[in-house]
Amino acid sequence: xxxxxxxxxxxxxxxxxxxxxxxxxxxxxxxxxxxxxxxxxxxxxxxxxxxxxxxxxxxxxxxxxxxxxxxxxxxxxxxxxxxxxxxxxxxxxxxxxxxxxxxxxxxxxxxxxxxxxxxxxxxxxxxxxxxxxxxxxxxxxxxxxxxxxxxxxxxxxxxxxxxxxxxxxxxxxxxxxxxxxxxxxxxxxxxxxxxxxxxxxxxxxxxxxxxxxxxxxxxxxxxxxxxxxxxxxxxxxxxxxxxxxxxxxxxxxxxxxxxxxxxxxxxxxxxxxxxxxxxxxxxxxxxxxxxxxxxxxxxxxxxxxxxxxxxxxxxxxxxxxxxxxxxxxxxxxxxxxxxxxxxxxxxxxxxxxxxxxxxxxxxxxxxxxxxxxxxxxxxxxxxxxxxxxxxxxxxxxxxxxxxxxxxxxxxxxxxxxxxxxxxxxxxxxxxxxxxxxxxxxxxxxxxxxxxxxxxxxxxxxxxxxxxxxxxxxxxxxxxxxxx
Amino acid sequence: xxxxxxxxxxxxxxxxxxxxxxxxxxxxxxxxxxxxxxxxxxxxxxxxxxxxxxxxxxxxxxxxxxxxxxxxxxxxxxxxxxxxxxxxxxxxxxxxxxxxxxxxxxxxxxxxxxxxxxxxxxxxxxxxxxxxxxxxxxxxxxxxxxxxxxxxxxxxxxxxxxxxxxxxxxxxxxxxxxxxxxxxxxxxxxxxxxxxxxxxxxxxxxxxxxxxxxxxxxxxxxxxxxxxxxxxxxxxxxxxxxxxxxxxxxxxxxxxxxxxxxxxxxxxxxxxxxxxxxxxxxxxxxxxxxxxxxxxxxxxxxxxxxxxxxxxxxxxxxxxxxxxxxxxxxxxxxxxxxxxxxxxxxxxxxxxxxxxxxxxxxxxxxxxxxxxxxxxxxxxxxxxxxxxxxxxxxxxxxxxxxxxxxxxxxxxxxxxxxxxxxxxxxxxxxxxxxxxxxxxxxxxxxxxxxxxxxxxxxxxxxxxxxxxxxxxxxxxxxxxxxx
Numbered sequence: 001x002x003x004x005x006x007x008x009x010x011x012x013x014x015x016x017x018x019x020x021x022x023x024x025x026x027x028x029x030x031x032x033x034x035x036x037x038x039x040x041x042x043x044x045x046x047x048x049x050x051x052x053x054x055x056x057x058x059x060x061x062x063x064x065x066x067x068x069x070x071x072x073x074x075x076x077x078x079x080x081x082x083x084x085x086x087x088x089x090x091x092x093x094x095x096x097x098x099x100x101x102x103x104x105x106x107x108x109x110x111x112x113x114x115x116x117x118x119x120x121x122x123x124x125x126x127x128x129x130x131x132x133x134x135x136x137x138x139x140x141x142x143x144x145x146x147x148x149x150x151x152x153x154x155x156x157x158x159x160x161x162x163x164x165x166x167x168x169x170x171x172x173x174x175x176x177x178x179x180x181x182x183x184x185x186x187x188x189x190x191x192x193x194x195x196x197x198x199x200x201x202x203x204x205x206x207x208x209x210x211x212x213x214x215x216x217x218x219x220x221x222x223x224x225x226x227x228x229x230x231x232x233x234x235x236x237x238x239x240x241x242x243x244x245x246x247x248x249x250x251x252x253x254x255x256x257x258x259x260x261x262x263x264x265x266x267x268x269x270x271x272x273x274x275x276x277x278x279x280x281x282x283x284x285x286x287x288x289x290x291x292x293x294x295x296x297x298x299x300x301x302x303x304x305x306x307x308x309x310x311x312x313x314x315x316x317x318x319x320x321x322x323x324x325x326x327x328x329x330x331x332x333x334x335x336x337x338x339x340x341x342x343x344x345x346x347x348x349x350x351x352x353x354x355x356x357x358x359x360x361x362x363x364x365x366x367x368x369x370x371x372x373x374x375x376x377x378x379x380x381x382x383x384x385x386x387x388x389x390x391x392x393x394x395x396x397x398x399x400x401x402x403x404x405x406x407x408x409x410x411x412x413x414x415x416x417x418x419x420x421x422x423x424x425x426x427x428x429x430x431x432x433x434x435x436x437x438x439x440x441x442x443x444x445x446x447x448x449x450x451x452x453x454x455x456x457x458x459x460x461x462x463x464x465x466x467x468x469x470x471x472x473x474x475x476x477x478x479x480x481x482x483x
Numbered sequence: 484x485x486x487x488x489x490x491x492x493x494x495x496x497x498x499x500x501x502x503x504x505x506x507x508x509x510x511x512x513x514x515x516x517x518x519x520x521x522x523x524x525x526x527x528x529x530x531x532x533x534x535x536x537x538x539x540x541x542x543x544x545x546x547x548x549x550x551x552x553x554x555x556x557x558x559x560x561x562x563x564x565x566x567x568x569x570x571x572x573x574x575x576x577x578x579x580x581x582x583x584x585x586x587x588x589x590x591x592x593x594x595x596x597x598x599x600x601x602x603x604x605x606x607x608x609x610x611x612x613x614x615x616x617x618x619x620x621x622x623x624x625x626x627x628x629x630x631x632x633x634x635x636x637x638x639x640x641x642x643x644x645x646x647x648x649x650x651x652x653x654x655x656x657x658x659x660x661x662x663x664x665x666x667x668x669x670x671x672x673x674x675x676x677x678x679x680x681x682x683x684x685x686x687x688x689x690x691x692x693x694x695x696x697x698x699x700x701x702x703x704x705x706x707x708x709x710x711x712x713x714x715x716x717x718x719x720x721x722x723x724x725x726x727x728x729x730x731x732x733x734x735x736x737x738x739x740x741x742x743x744x745x746x747x748x749x750x751x752x753x754x755x756x757x758x759x760x761x762x763x764x765x766x767x768x769x770x771x772x773x774x775x776x777x778x779x780x781x782x783x784x785x786x787x788x789x790x791x792x793x794x795x796x797x798x799x800x801x802x803x804x805x806x807x808x809x810x811x812x813x814x815x816x817x818x819x820x821x822x823x824x825x826x827x828x829x830x831x832x833x834x835x836x837x838x839x840x841x842x843x844x845x846x847x848x849x850x851x852x853x854x855x856x857x858x859x860x861x862x863x864x865x866x867x868x869x870x871x872x873x874x875x876x877x878x879x880x881x882x883x884x885x886x887x888x889x890x891x892x893x894x895x896x897x898x899x900x901x902x903x904x905x906x907x908x909x910x911x912x913x914x915x916x917x918x919x920x921x922x923x924x925x926x927x928x929x930x931x932x933x934x935x936x937x938x939x940x941x942x943x944x945x946x947x948x949x950x951x952x953x954x955x956x957x958x959x960x961x962x963x964x965x966x
Contacts, residue, residue: 111578223723240706253574
């Protein structure tokens with residue numbers, strides 16, 4: 001008998017039993033291939049999730065959760081009219097269920113699973129969302145998309161929403177920590193793979209799942225990882241957090257009706273971590289749960305481009321604002337940079353907005369001219385602006401030993417002979433130099449401008465800042481639609 | 484600067500560009516980490532899929548496609564009232580879109596994505612569906628669930644349905660071949676991971692995608708693998724082909740509106756095959772396309788249990804039918820078996836139907852008493868039947884050197900002293916001894932019995948056998964619902 005057939009016999013027989021927890025025990029006893037779990041990882045996490053209360057959250061964690069929420073709402077609105085979103089809305093409209101949830105920044109309403117997908121796409125399309133720097137997970141996308149949709153379908157207190165958001169982010173970032181970097185290095189888009197757990201955990205929390213149901217929700221989430229890095233550069237990238245959000249709702253809704261999974265889907269021999277990564281550090285998942293919060297480490301991008309250019313943009317804006325600089329005053333700008341800056345963003349003459357994101361010349365020039373580095377500064381308009389185009393030819397980046405990728409050293413030489421100097425050790429938006437609440441508001445307002453009414457923008461930001469006191473979390477989603 | 488931050492800079496910058504094929508080219512040129520594709524695998528497969536015509540299919544491939552269809556319809560109806568399906572229907576009903584498609588064996592109608600999920604679950608819940616033995620993929624679940632649902636939403640000729648079914652099965656089995664066994668061994672449920680491609684390919688074919696759109700559909704499918712082997716033994720196992728079906732529709736529908744992905748999602752450095760397997764044999768995907776058909780190698784289970792017991796059940800039914808055996812004639816049954824038989828199915832006193840699937844004693848006894856090994860023979864009723872229970876104590880399996888797992892040697896010793904002997908070299912349902920059309924009909928009728936009206940069962944089988952001449956493939960789904 002050929003080896004393939006032997007395998008088939010074993011595997012097909014092993015594949016047979018069905019449906020109940022007691023059955024699973026019998027299976028484990030009768031099958032020689034049954035997995036030995038290294039620890040009760042899935043159940044331990046589920047136990048934490050179902051018992052963790054809003055009142056348990058430390059103040060700094062609550063605060064970062066609120067900032068995470070506000071930043072996410074802004075980017076979801078800001079990206080909502082990108083062509084990618086228009087296409088997704090058109091493709092899915094014929095299949096959407098009842099109009100349960102808002103599409104942020106738009107007027108259509110979809111069922112919560114399809115709405116979560118769309119909002120997750122919108123929020124990632126500019127690559128301008130939040131970042132858990134230890135794993136490069138963009139945490140809010142999969143989680144906030146899911147629970148804000150759910151909040152329009154069932155009553156959710158604002159503080160319950162915040163608790164679920166923090167717990168979802170905590171679950172996905174801890175699971176991400178457990179497998180990063182190997183898991184990411186091989187090719188997985190970790191925001192989509194770990195993100196499913198975040199969505200399932202947060203939705204499961206709001207559905208008030210019991211511990212066993214939460215174990216199943218995490219198991220069904222483990223069965224639905226999303227996203228490969230090869231898709232970066234296409235619409236498929238923003239697809240990933242969106243689909244992760246939808247998959248997590250799908251998992252949690254099934255689990256809430258007692259659709260079963262196995263009990264150790266994260267840690268078992270043939271479970272998620274072993275299948276999807278060559279590194280598994282389960283202490284990252286269970287260690288100091290409720291004490292150490294990954295959700296408190298979230299960061300937000302001040303500029304709508306790769307962070308390799310952030311120090312230079314930061315320096316340019318600081319010098320511009322402090323000196324009321326205008327382009328016609330400038331003789332040249334000398335920049336001491338790390339080699340990565342030119343390697344990744346060395347494009348000298350961008351013609352399209354997107355190319356501007358790969359041009360240190362454009363980024364510095366537009367920052368000096370407009371005092372910002374938002375999505376509007378990387379538009380087709382901005383890269384073809386005459387003043388910006390003229391100035392960018394005066395930007396001179398020089399690779400300099402001793403300059404770290406997080407640093408930049410900028411000298412602006414003026415036509416009147418003056419030299420303005422700024423050394424950036426950590427750019428704004430880094431973990432060391434977080435964006436202020438005020439800066440988050442500026443970013444938010446800039447993103448929402450022209451999409452939702454100006455008066456609503458202010459009210460919406462207030463609703464986010466005050467989410468803990470909102471009697472109905474649904475108000476946030478309801479205010480986030482276009483006029 | 485810590486190493487993590489350096490990684491972050493590189494990766495965040497690399498993650499930036501968006502949305503268009505031309506953009507992607509620019510990205511590949513500007514990024515040092517861009518992937519080198521070993522071959523045009525995704526595009527080559529897409530080209531085949533969009534150009535392959537029904538008229539190109541060899542007769543034996545058509546025939547096996549029809550058998551695949553009939554077998555799948557039977558198992559989908561048969562499993563449709565399992566508790567797993569009831570739960571899934573209840574959980575998803577609040578989110579379903581328009582009533583576009585039938586739930587096989589039931590009365591509800593869901594949108595095609597949710598219907599495909601439910602039907603995929605139903606068809607796998609008994610582990611009684613079809614098997615591509617080289618990969619242990621159950622090919623029809625992800626594909627037939629998707630295209631039969633779609634056939635109720637747009638006009639589809641029967642021969643178009645058959646062509647799409649064959650092409651979907653071909654895509655998933657070839658992609659499975661490329662990564663099997665490594666991919667399966669590490670823990671992936673290959674029916675769910677390769678199955679997404681099958682669904683996307685088949686749906687994309689019926690949507691008449693152009694080559695670029697098919698490339699994107701395959702890319703979006705690659706982004707949504709489903710299922711881990713750890714979930715075997717829970718409802719999560721049948722979840723996997725169902726979700727694969729739904730994910731494939733999701734991918735194809737987005738691609739049909741020009742939602743982009745990257746061009747080499749199967750073969751690129753950080754694409755599917757490299758990320759999800761340590762083996763990649765791309766010749767399995769592209770070699771002899773349109774000449775060698777994996778779809779022609781499909782097999783069907785005659786008995787609703789692991790195939791390790793199939794030779795013994797086959798022998799028992801043959802001796803029973805040829806000799807009109809009854810239980811009270813039998814002194815004992817001597818079975819020479821391979822060690823795997825007792826290792827996997829050595830349970831002597833099953834109390835529940837499911838346990839019967841792990842009892843060679845029960846399987847042989849019930850086969851002699853009832854002349855079958857269908858789902859009904861592994862019910863709670865069957866394992867507690869007095870005659871069966873009495874007979875199973877007379878079944879004596881003995882591990883015997885020289886007996887292969889595919890073989891069995893059975894001697895029935897009668898009370899009158901006669902000995903009846905049968906040696907099975909290849910059991911019915913194996914590749915060497917395929918089920919006859921008549922046997923497929925018996926299996927089908929047994930599964931559909933009590934779920935759809937008797938008169939409809941016959942008409943439905945005829946509709947499947949004659950699918951190539953059906954002006955509307957939707958008739959099959961429409962006939963498959965309960966009264």
